[in-house]
Amino acid sequence: MAAAEAAIKIRSAMEQLKATGVRERPLVEVLSLSHQMADAMTAFFGSLDKSIIGEFKYLADFIQKARDEISGLQANDIKDTRLPGASVELDAVVRDTEKATESIMAEAEGLMAKEPTDLAAYKAEVDAAMMRIFEACSFQDLTGQRVTKVISTLRHIEERVTKFASALGVTDAASQESAEDARKRELLLNGPAQNGPATSQDDIDALFA
Amino acid sequence: MAVDLSMPVLVVDDYQTMIRIIRNLLNQLGFKNIEEAKDGKQALEKLNGGKFGLVISDWNMEPMTGYELLQQVRASDKLKATPFIMVTAESKTENVIAAKKAGVNNYIVKPFNAETLKGKLKAVLGEF
Numbered sequence: 001m002a003a004a005e006a007a008i009k010i011r012s013a014m015e016q017l018k019a020t021g022v023r024e025r026p027l028v029e030v031l032s033l034s035h036q037m038a039d040a041m042t043a044f045f046g047s048l049d050k051s052i053i054g055e056f057k058y059l060a061d062f063i064q065k066a067r068d069e070i071s072g073l074q075a076n077d078i079k080d081t082r083l084p085g086a087s088v089e090l091d092a093v094v095r096d097t098e099k100a101t102e103s104i105m106a107e108a109e110g111l112m113a114k115e116p117t118d119l120a121a122y123k124a125e126v127d128a129a130m131m132r133i134f135e136a137c138s139f140q141d142l143t144g145q146r147v148t149k150v151i152s153t154l155r156h157i158e159e160r161v162t163k164f165a166s167a168l169g170v171t172d173a174a175s176q177e178s179a180e181d182a183r184k185r186e187l188l189l190n191g192p193a194q195n196g197p198a199t200s201q202d203d204i205d206a207l208f209a
Numbered sequence: 210m211a212v213d214l215s216m217p218v219l220v221v222d223d224y225q226t227m228i229r230i231i232r233n234l235l236n237q238l239g240f241k242n243i244e245e246a247k248d249g250k251q252a253l254e255k256l257n258g259g260k261f262g263l264v265i266s267d268w269n270m271e272p273m274t275g276y277e278l279l280q281q282v283r284a285s286d287k288l289k290a291t292p293f294i295m296v297t298a299e300s301k302t303e304n305v306i307a308a309k310k311a312g313v314n315n316y317i318v319k320p321f322n323a324e325t326l327k328g329k330l331k332a333v334l335g336e337f
Binding site for chain 2: 102188
């Protein structure tokens, strides 16, 4: 029985009693009306309980789903292991790159500073320097592997966050621009463009012609 | 008038490797008096403390960017005539136009080669 239907029945029973006076009605009729009211109220509260239970169940299911998704996000694994690991790898990339660059430049500067008198000896020095440059270039293999690991970590985080946001219907709230971002915008600090310069040197030269 | 290859040139970049590359290229071109600064703030102090014939500066540095350095140089009676070349990875047209409006003499986008640097030096300083 719907709540509105129960309310109508109760109101009708109350009006009948008021209109005729309870004392003037036969006891059987009063009992019948009371029984009718009790049935209506039972049906009403029964339906009320079911709808509340339904709501609570929905909320419990949602909370359980959110807990499952948060658990699936593996936030602690990301925070404690994957991000620090990626940071260590990138530090190593910077360090290896700097070391290799230093070696290559030192060899090149060494050759440029020479004033060869004995061509055979100079050629031997150049050959030896070239071999050391080749050796230094081997850093690229290691840095390539390290960067691949970092990319893998970023993809893992991207997948987890995307799944989490999708499952819970998360939308981005408007965020306030940080002081750092405002400074970058004001001073046009865009950083290197992807896939080569955004404006070619020829186009820049045209602006200065 | 011939370019004075002994004039002090200030190279400003927060990456020591880039300073080293520009220094070596300038040396190859005959410039022998090269000083360096790691950001705009240090560069401004050096410029105010001496007389430089050319500034070659990166854009993206902290705490003072090359763009801010350029603005400070052009606002200074003492420094405003100093030739200024920007060498940077900031390659958006808005960056180039902003630098030109601020008074940069030329603009080189990274990565660059020796010929590009030589060409811009000639465009700014004249034949050498």
